[in-house]
Amino acid sequence: AQRVTQPEKLLSVFKGAPVELKCNYSYSGSPELFWYVQYSRQRLQLLLRHISRESIKGFTADLNKGETSFHLKKPFAQEEDSAMYYCAPYSGGGADGLTFGKGTHLIIQP
Amino acid sequence: KAGVTQTPRYLIKTRGQQVTLSCSPISGHRSVSWYQQTPGQGLQFLFEYFSETQRNKGNFPGRFSGRQFSNSRSEMNVSTLELGDSALYLCASSLYGGRTDTQYFGPGTRLTVL
Numbered sequence: 001a002q003r004v005t006q007p008e009k010l011l012s013v014f015k016g017a018p019v020e021l022k023c024n025y026s027y028s029g030s031p032e033l034f035w036y037v038q039y040s041r042q043r044l045q046l047l048l049r050h051i052s053r054e055s056i057k058g059f060t061a062d063l064n065k066g067e068t069s070f071h072l073k074k075p076f077a078q079e080e081d082s083a084m085y086y087c088a089p090y091s092g093g094g095a096d097g098l099t100f101g102k103g104t105h106l107i108i109q110p
Numbered sequence: 111k112a113g114v115t116q117t118p119r120y121l122i123k124t125r126g127q128q129v130t131l132s133c134s135p136i137s138g139h140r141s142v143s144w145y146q147q148t149p150g151q152g153l154q155f156l157f158e159y160f161s162e163t164q165r166n167k168g169n170f171p172g173r174f175s176g177r178q179f180s181n182s183r184s185e186m187n188v189s190t191l192e193l194g195d196s197a198l199y200l201c202a203s204s205l206y207g208g209r210t211d212t213q214y215f216g217p218g219t220r221l222t223v224l
Contacts, residue, residue, distance in 0.1 A: 032209040043113075044200065044215040051210050086153065090209055098143065098202075098213060100153035 002027050004089050006101035013077050014109050021072040021104045023087030031089035033070045035061055036100070038084045047072075047085070057081070077108045112136065114203050114216035122222045128189040131219045133201035135182050139214070141165075141207030142184040144176060147198040147218070156199075159184050160207050188221075196223045 003026040013019055025031065033050040048056045050063050050070065061072045070087060087101040115134045123129050135142050143166075144156040155168040159178035176186040182203070188195055198218045204211035 043217055044202075046212045046214075049210070049212070098145075098155060100145075102152040 002031075002089070002099055004087055004099055004101040006085075006087055006104050008104045009102070010105045010107070012107040012109060015079055016076050019072075019074045019077045019081065019106065019108075021085050021087075021106065023070045023072065023101060025068050025070065025087070025089045027068070027089055030065075033061070033063060034088040034090060034098070035059070035070075035072050036086045036088055038086070040083070044086070079108045079110060082106060082108045114201060114214050116199075116201055116216040116219050118219060119217065120220045120222075122224060123191050124224050125191055125193060127191050128187065129191060129221060131186045131188075131199055131201075131221070133184045133186070133203075133216060135184070135201075135203030136214055139203035139205055140182055141204045141211070142178055142182065143202045143204075143207070143213065144184070144186050145200045145202065146170075147200060148196075153200070156186070158207055165207065191223045193223050196221060 005024045007022050035047040036044050037047040038044045059072055059074045061070055063070050084103045084105050086103045088098050090098045117132045141160045143158040145153050146156055147153045156170055157164055157176055158166040162178045173189045178184045198220050200215055200218045202213035202215045204213045
């Protein structure tokens with residue numbers, strides 16, 4: 001079965017420190033990969049996606065096909081980065097649709 | 111552009127009842143997906159509709175059903191409610207629902223089953 005794992009439920013780092021949110025997936029084929037974010041009292045929204053190879057709000061995500069990982073990174077955390085982050089592979093159909101990990105709650109301490 | 115809207119925002123029902131939730135996508139979007147969010151299971155895919163046809167379906171029992179209208183608005187129905195159906199139900203719209211499409215989420219409907 002398609003599966004996505006975010007091993008950390010909670011990650012707390014200090015402002016200015018580097019951040020890495022881990023995501024591992026188990027999929028047949030080549031899924032498209034997304035990171036979604038939910039700030040406090042806001043809707044779930046797209047942060048970035050692999051196909052765009054862009055950096056959003058200082059975050060980047062590298063796809064490692066050998067390790068089947070898509071970790072999210074930021075070199076210097078800011079307080080406004082505190083949020084829930086969801087890794088979401090999308091196989092393009094079937095029973096999985098957009099499959100979300102359980103999420104990592106990132107807390108940036110001042 | 112107005113975002114995805116969902117009605118009602120909050121709902122309280124009792125076991126055995128049925129419920130209908132509504133989702134209005136962003137104008138021009140033809141794909142609508144539904145998700146169930148619970149603390150234990152996280153976000154789980156229910157189904158996706160495109161051009162009034164169910165295109166994909168997650169692993170939920172037949173009590174969960176949906177439909178999409180010609181204006182792309184979608185409804186989700188849950189019959190014979192169980193306590194475990196208490197959750198936040200999110201809908202998301204995208205242009206075509208393709209692999210590279212961005213999904214835009216609504217605020218959700220909080221369903222409580224007593």
